[in-house]
Amino acid sequence: MNQSIDDRMNPNPGRAKNKGCESCKTIKFCMNSWLDKNAVDAMERIMKRKVFSAGRKIYRRGNPSQSFYVVQSGTVKVERILGDGRHYVHGFYHSGDVFGIESFCHQSYCNDATALDDTQICAIERSQFELLSATNPQVQKMISQLISSELRLIEKRLIDRHLDVEKQLLIFLHDLTKRCCESFSEDRRFSLPMSQYDIASYLGVRHESVCRALKKMQRQGVTQKKSKNIEIINIDNALSPLHL
Amino acid sequence: MNQSIDDRMNPNPGRAKNKGCESCKTIKFCMNSWLDKNAVDAMERIMKRKVFSAGRKIYRRGNPSQSFYVVQSGTVKVERILGDGRHYVHGFYHSGDVFGIESFCHQSYCNDATALDDTQICAIERSQFELLSATNPQVQKMISQLISSELRLIEKRLIDRHLDVEKQLLIFLHDLTKRCCESFSEDRRFSLPMSQYDIASYLGVRHESVCRALKKMQRQGVTQKKSKNIEIINIDNALSPLHL
C-alpha cells in the first residue's frame, strides 16, 4: 500500500531516435501490417520511440490514458492489483505486440505497465491517432481489430483456466516460444523474462504450483534448464492431447 | 456430433413490425444512448426487428457474420462447443444488450446464438453499418466501445474464476438480478431463463456443483425457490466480503 517504496515510474524515459518504421525489425508484426503506405507514413509521424530500463513503469493505473504502445524490443507486463491484494496479470507483450489497448475506451489506464527487460517501445498519442482515424477508414478499423484480438486472447485464457496447472503452463510456454524465438524450427532456448510469481498471477494459480509444474516438466524431459535459460525440448508431443 | 438432431435453426424467423426506436422499451439501455438524434435516425433505418421462439438458433458458428444484434426482450445464449466436447458459454444477453459483437472482426460467427425465451431482437447489417460508420465518428467509436465492454466482462469472469463455485454463483445471480429486475429495490423474484447446465458451462464448472451451490444458498436463506422462480433475499450481505 506504500506506493512510494515501489515507485519506479521513470520520470524522464530515454527517447530513441526515430529512424522510421522501414528500419524497424518489428514491422512485420506491427500494426502497420494492417495499413497501406499512406497510412503507415501518417502513423509514423505520430509515433514516438521511447526506451525503458528493466523495472520501470510505462504507465500506471489511474493516469489519463493518453497513449497506446507497440513493443519494439524487450518485454512489457501489464497488470493490476485486485481488491483482495492479488496481482492480476492482464498480459505480457513482446516484440511487435500492441499494448495499452485495454484502456483505449477509458479515460484512464486500468492497469500498470512495467518493462521487464530493457525495452524499446513506440508510443501513439490517442488525440493524434483519433484525428488520423477520422479520415482514414483503415485506421478506424484497426482499433476494433486490436481490441478484438485482446478479447480473443482473454477468452482463450478463460477457457484454458479449467486445465490443470501443468497443461496451462505448457500452453503458456508454447505461446511464449512462438513469440520469443525468431523461427519455430530454430533454437528454442530462451530466458524467461518474467518471474514465477508473474506467471502464477497470469495463470491465476499459486507460485508454488508453477514451481512444481516446471520441475515436473524438467523431470519428464519436456524442458531443460541451464542457469536462467529454459529450453523447450518436445512441447508439441505434450500439447497434442489438448485439442488446441 | 449429429447436428441434424439439434438443428433448431429458424428457417424463417418471424419479423416484427418496425415501430421505431422511440417506442422501444430498451432505448435507455440500447446502443442509441451513445448517439445523437441524427445517428439514431440513421441506425433506425438499418435495423430490422425479428422474433425468435424459445430454442431457435439466431446464428450459427461458421456462418458469415453479416449482422450483429440488440436484444429487445427475452434472453439469448451465445456459446460454442470446444474441441474436447465441453460447452463454453460466451455470454447471456438480456433486454438492451448487444450481441454478435464478438464476431464483428471475423468473417464468420465464432459461436452459436440461441433464444432461450421467446425473444425479440434488432438485427443490424454490417455492410450497412459500415457505410454509416464511414461518415459518422460517433458510430465509429461505438463499435470499439462495444467490443471493449465485452473485453471487460470476459476479463471480470477470468478474474472471478479462482473463487469457489458458491461465490461465483452469487456474483452471477447478482448480475442477473440487476439485468432482469427493473429496479433494484423492487421485486427480486424471477425465473432463471437458462438451465443449470448452461450456468455450469458459463462458469466453467460441473452442473452438479451448480446444483449443490444453489441448494446451499437456499439452506442459508440467501435465495428462495418457488417452483421455477428464484428470489434473491439478501445477496448483498453474502457478496460484501468479496471486495467487488
Place this chain on the structure above:
DNA sequence: CGTATGCTTGATGGTTATCAATTATGGTGG
C-alpha cells in the same frame, strides 16, 4: 403414459491452495 431432459444426492479421488521453512540468486555497498 412413456421418454427425454433436467435436477438432485452420495461417495470417492485428484488437484491445488495454504502454511511453513529452507535454499538459491542477484544486486549493493563496504
Place this chain on the structure above:
DNA sequence: CCACCATAATTGATAACCATCAAGCATACG
C-alpha cells in the same frame, strides 16, 4: 572481492474444494 540483504525459487505436509462416477427423482411434452 566478499558479506549482506532482499527477492525468488524450492520442498514438504495438510486440508479444502471440486470433478467424476453412479444412481434416483422430477418435470415437461408429445
